[in-house]
Amino acid sequence: MTETTATTELREPPRLSDATPGRAQLGRVGDFFLRSILPLVLAIGTGSIVLVAIGVDPMQYYKDVYSGGVQFAAWQDTAMRVAPLLLIAVGLIVAFKAGIWNLGMDGQFLLAAAVIAGIGSRLEHHLPNTINLVLLFLIAGAVGAAWTIVPAVLKARYELNEIITTLMMTFIGINLAQILVKGPFQDPSTTTPQTRALEFSALLPSLPGTESSARRWPGVHVGVVVALIAAFVVWFLLSRTSLGLRLQVLGASTRSARHMGLDVPRLIIVTFLLSGMFVGFAAATEILGVKGYQRADWDPAFGLSVVPLVFLARLHPIGVIPYVVLLSLASIGGDYAAQNAGLTPKFTLLLVGLTLIYMALTEWIARRAELGGSYFPGASYRRQRASGTG
């Protein structure tokens, strides 16, 4: 909740003319409900109406989401899906906090996945398993980070808009991943374009107590713990270290950052590298924990659907965890529910998109009513500057 207070302080003071009583800010509970719960409720409500319109019983659908995502040992799948989603979310939070739009996460993700799927199956018998896994994790992080270098340098040196460059790098990254999978990393024993599969024993170990006899898979892999730790580390980094403060200043206003004497180009590059690294880690959890190999046509495209969660949690790395759990429940259970109802799994995307639209709506209403708080760091500062009171 640290940034709530920060933005409160930065808000413009109430002008005398419209300082009417009763227009005060909401309390913490009201604020939380308005900002973080209401958009979700509205999206699910609208989703129900859509379901009724196409002749599907919404109650049955949402019940199926629950049973397909939690019951019958499905909760392990849901728990494992949390790992990549949370790591991507954390990577986005680092970038968005610094006001950098890293929209190239899908390219960073797929390329990192392809590299470790390809290298992993070659390394597995040459090194002890633990060292191998750690090494692959680091390689994935390095590949993810490396894929942000071009946009980072172009933004830092020439102030080139990072939205174009990261999007371009995504196209290149996705195609390069396919070239790697079909070329040097191709499994010679099959004609399907895919990498050699890692052996079961070479995958991430599972957490004790999560095994289930009903499942082919051993249990929830430790990647989930890695993701949770990453969320805590980033929370600490952003709220308790000077680097975190510098990132937040940069996010609030590049000009202030420059006036404070911060090395803005370097900060931009560091932010990009960190962000890409976490996205690379996300790929590692998915390949080393769940898939074991990569097919050329595999592209989960997690990236965009994580964006709303990050804003719902108002860029809080720990606050985003419940939303990530909800999304992974919706995506694992949603597949099952959609199949049962004869729909495409795309319905989950609709829910995510609607959540984002209602969030924007909430932002507008809250702004009109001057309720304070915002999804976007620095938004109130910019308003203040724009209205000439700062």
Add this chain to the structure above:
Amino acid sequence: MTTLLAATDVFSEQALTALVAGAILAGVPLMFAALGELVSQRAGVLNIGLEGMMLMGAYAGFVAAYHGGSEWLGYGAGLLAGAGVSLLMVLFCVRWGLDQIVTGIAITLTCEGATGLIFEAEFAESRPTLGAADKVAVPVLSDLPVVGGKGESNGSIFTQPLIVYIGLGLAVVVAWVLRRTHMGLNVRAAGDAPGALDAAGVSVFATRTWAVLFAGAMAGLGGACLAIVSTGLFQDTIVGGRGFIAIVLAMLARGRPLWAILGAMLFGASLSIADWAQVAQINISTDLVFMLPFLLVLVVLVLFGRRAYLPAALALPYERGTRQ
């Protein structure tokens, strides 16, 4: 000897005609979308929802052309659907001044979910396809080898559906309007100095509203072209990132419509070369060909490192009475 034969086949008139036709088929939807995005960007609104608008346009265009039996109904429906979706952008970003990137992503996700859902509910079993769109052969020129394309299944430069020529004409008109007319000046001012435009007595909101609606309509039309002309069917992956490619093309065009066309056609050509190489059994990776245009652009950016020209107030909401 066999390789020689294959090589001569590949460079035969027919194969080259197919190459040119493929470039146009793939490039035209991109051209429409990039043209719309460019106008919206010049007016200061970064429209990240282009992908969603194209999808909506593709869906509406397909359904209208399928049920109505006329491609023109399809284009009209696509145009309206795209403009309809962009109303959300107008309301949220122009009127209310909310974050353009977040709104754009919301639009893309929602449209992706919605079109997939509705299409699946409506056409789950049948998966219908449309017949080929009628082509117009330009007199005399269509008899030329390679670029003429008379009698070829996909035509060539001078034998294309009318909508292709309309699109090219439109790009020229947009370029002229932006450069030479008062309306174009207003659009550019809305992006570069909205405060000045307001002071001159022209509504920034109205200017941006029209620009965003134009972008939506063009994206919808591009989507409809994709469904009706390029593929003749609809599937939920039909747009497949082309909306984002169009955004990049529009930004790289630095505000000049004719560059956007060139970029769209270059990209279309690279898609077409990939097909052509496959038919010709030339062993180059299609993935490599797809990424070449972007790789090229990035190399140019890194080497020459000039600042990309973007409107000063791009992605910034305008509020009356504020300094900008």
